[in-house]
Amino acid sequence: MKLYGYFRSSAAYRVRIALNLKGISHEMASIHLTKEGGLNRKPEFRAVNPQMRVPALELDGGDILIQSLAMIEYLDETHPEPPLLPADALARARVRGISQLIACDIHPLNNTAPLRYLKHQLKHEQAEIDAWYHHWVLEGFEALEAMIEPAPYVCGPTVTLADLCLVPQVYNARRLKVPLERFPKIVAADAACAKLAAFDQARPENQPDAE
Numbered sequence: 001m002k003l004y005g006y007f008r009s010s011a012a013y014r015v016r017i018a019l020n021l022k023g024i025s026h027e028m029a030s031i032h033l034t035k036e037g038g039l040n041r042k043p044e045f046r047a048v049n050p051q052m053r054v055p056a057l058e059l060d061g062g063d064i065l066i067q068s069l070a071m072i073e074y075l076d077e078t079h080p081e082p083p084l085l086p087a088d089a090l091a092r093a094r095v096r097g098i099s100q101l102i103a104c105d106i107h108p109l110n111n112t113a114p115l116r117y118l119k120h121q122l123k124h125e126q127a128e129i130d131a132w133y134h135h136w137v138l139e140g141f142e143a144l145e146a147m148i149e150p151a152p153y154v155c156g157p158t159v160t161l162a163d164l165c166l167v168p169q170v171y172n173a174r175r176l177k178v179p180l181e182r183f184p185k186i187v188a189a190d191a192a193c194a195k196l197a198a199f200d201q202a203r204p205e206n207q208p209d210a211e
Helices: 010-021 068-078 089-110 112-120 126-147 161-175 184-194 197-202
Strands: 002-005 027-030 056-058 064-066
Touching (some): 010 161, 068 161, 089 112, 184 197
Antiparallel strands (some): 002 056
16 A cells, blocks of 8 residues: 655544554655645646545555545455444444544644635734634534543543544644643543554654654
8 A cells, every 4th residue: 555645644644543553564655745835736646636635545456545534444444453433333423423523623624725825815924824723723622522531542442533533633733832731631532542652653753754
């Protein structure tokens, strides 16, 4: 497999964790999101992913998957150990709900593309962009804090898709100096994941293209 990603991409970070947890060997292809206006916008990468976003996952047979949650569920179905979704339908829906809260509600508003649009097209100052970023993280984390009970992970005693979504979002929140004192349960779940090698190896600073 080949994972097209960028060391700071939250979505690529999620997929790296999944690949590590399942012990799947893979090649890394770095697509820098800021150099030369974004290498993801070059024709070469557009041929890989018409959406021009990372990650993209090229399977051994040449098929390309896009969207991190779809990739992770594919990996979970084709490499079922360790499972990232519970067997119980209700528990599975809960994991997916928390995952989507992060991946569909918090992350898209703070992704590179909208932040760049705020700066270049709408001419917002950096302080305003930072306030935008903090607002949406804090609003999402308030809901998330009320929904999780670390035991020690987001949804119980085993790692699930929800943890794969949480950890990159917490990483980015810290990098952008979002205060986390109000979210002890989020911080506790993140700390539990940090003890696992699969999560540590996936951290942005541990990637070949880290700057």
